[in-house]
Amino acid sequence: MAWIQTNMGRRRVDGDQNKDRLSDLPECIILHILSFLRTPHAVQTCVLSTRWKHLWKRIPTLNLNSFQFRTLKIFSVFMSKVLSLRDPSTALHTFNISRRGDIEPRLLKKFLNYVYFHNIHLQELVISLHGDIGLIFSCVSSCRALTSLKLSVGPTWRDPKKTLFPKSLNLPLLTSLDLEDFAFCGDESGCAEPFLEFTKLNSLVIRSCKVIDAQILNISSETLVNLDMQNNSSLFAKIKLYAPSLCAFNYAGSHHIHNIRGCGLSSIKQVNIESVHFSASQEDALVLFSWLLDFANIESLTVTSTALQV
Amino acid sequence: MAEEVSSQMNSLSISETNPSSSATISLVSGDDIVFKVEPTIAKEMETVQSFIDETDGKITTIPLPNISSHDLPYVIEYCEKSIAGKITKEFEAEFVKKLNNEEVKELFLAANYLNIKKLLDFLSQVIADRIANKSVEYVRRYFGIENDFTPEEEAKLREELAWTFTGVDPDDEDEN
Known part of the structure; x- marks a missing residue:
């Protein structure tokens, strides 16, 4: 955001003099504050005064969570209204949509179309819902300006199957990726390497994911700084990690600890290992011990007590 | 208003130029209290840094007439943590706990004036949280x-x- 000289005047006298200073701010700063609100609250600011009547239509962010709405019908009407009334010339930077359970195909199409037509400036996309996966991915892959992507999607909420992570998702500017409930597919050599295309990746979160047709998950990135792995399936045994820029690594597991082969982890400073139900096997203890050898340079290590019992 | 402030800044800075103290930057609050900070802190404050750059680093005393000596230490503390890479959720929660509504607004305006993007984003979130669900x-x-x-x-x-x-x-x- 460009710096704008604001009319601040003197302060610290009494409440009265400070009173109207925030509302004196230029529109772009107020829109910036409003972009941190959930969209229903942002729209409600239209009744504050005549200046604010149409302000919400120019917010660069949409935050829609179905749990805020009493019924799916209300959510559906709200989303349709917002998308049709929003100022079409205002760039959309962030779209965050979460709907627990299935979404009507018509509503999904409306949302994806809107994203598709605003994809030039879209930097951040959060999609958490169940619907046509093919449509969702073809839309996501059109958003070439994305720097941050968070996905938790499946065909239908009744189907607990993991969604196959597409190999051809090419988002050249992506720095932050957060995936939940995905399956990564291995290649001929029995190794899955799903993140190779993302050459600017800085932060990676993998939650409740699994690897299919492979024994090894390969994470190799020159740029990765933060890695967070939570509750991933223990069906694959090994993780190969090459990340010379990695600073912080969080690992939370439940029943099994992955065998991690780290190399080039010279920048790592902080490691958190959290686990609730490790089977206290000697094997796990050895794995944990080999981890600690890989992380020889760390400054801070947090290990939960149950993990230490192994 | 913009012109008035910049001319004020020039006259004050030139009169206080002191090349020997170039290691640290002096930030002068609106109520004339001097805060000495490392140049790395000044870098976090885009407004201050661009002012230093414009004068090729000759001027190291920067008047900040819009920021009080009450608010400036908070801004400096946040910048220090940011440089150290220690902005955590816990730190931010503690940081904001100390601030009442009025102080949050003051700091927001200070962050906007100094153009510190991270602090501005953080305080925008705090303000949004404090007005969400209110009448x-x-x-x-x-x-x-x-x-x-x-x-x-x-x-x-x-x-x-x-x-x-x-x-x-x-x-x-x-x-x-």
């Missing part, structure tokens, strides 16, 4: 907005946008 009157007071709608106009608007006022988690009029 219209509360939010008007928070921002200092004068209601220039007639009651009829406001009622009509609420009716037109009924889809955002009904079925969504309601305003808490009690929190006024």
Whole structure:
């Protein structure tokens, strides 16, 4: 955001003099504050005064969570209204949509179309819902300006199957990726390497994911700084990690600890290992011990007590 | 207003130029208290840094007439943590716990004036959290907005946008 000289005047006298200073701010700063609100609250600011009547239509962010709405019908009407009334010339930077359970195909199409037509400036996309996966991915892959992507999607909420992570998702500017409930597919050599295309990746979160047709998950990135792995399936045994820029690594597991082969982890400073139900096997203890050898340079290590019992 | 401030800055800075103290930067609050900070801190404050750059680093005393000696230490603390890479959720929660509504607004304006993007984003989130779910009157007071709608106009608007006022988690009029 460009710096704008604001009319601040003197302060610290009494409440009265400070009173109207925030509302004196230029529109772009107020829109910036409003972009941190959930969209229903942002729209409600239209009744504050005549200046604010149409302000919400120019917010660069949409935050829609179905749990805020009493019924799916209300959510559906709200989303349709917002998308049709929003100022079409205002760039959309962030779209965050979460709907627990299935979404009507018509509503999904409306949302994806809107994203598709605003994809030039879209930097951040959060999609958490169940619907046509093919449509969702073809839309996501059109958003070439994305720097941050968070996905938790499946065909239908009744189907607990993991969604196959597409190999051809090419988002050249992506720095932050957060995936939940995905399956990564291995290649001929029995190794899955799903993140190779993302050459600017800085932060990676993998939650409740699994690897299919492979024994090894390969994470190799020159740029990765933060890695967070939570509750991933223990069906694959090994993780190969090459990340010379990695600073912080969080690992939370439940029943099994992955065998991690780290190399080039010279920048790592902080490691958190959290686990609730490790089977206290000697094997796990050895794995944990080999981890600690890989992380020889760390400054801070947090290990939960149950993990230490192994 | 913009011109007035920049001319004030020039005259004050030139009169206080002292090449021997170039290792640290002196930030002078609106109530004339001097805060000495490392140049790395000044880098976090884009407004200060661009001022230093414009004078090729000769001027190291920067007057900040819009920022009080009450607020400036908070800004410096946040910048220090940011450089050290120690901005955590815990730190931010502790940081904001110390601040009342008025102070949050003051700091927001300071962050905007100094153009510190991270602090501005963080405080935007804090303000958003503090006005979400509050009554219209509360939010008007928070921002200092004068209601220039007639009651009829406001009622009509609420009716037109009924889809955002009904079925969504309601305003808490009690929190006024």
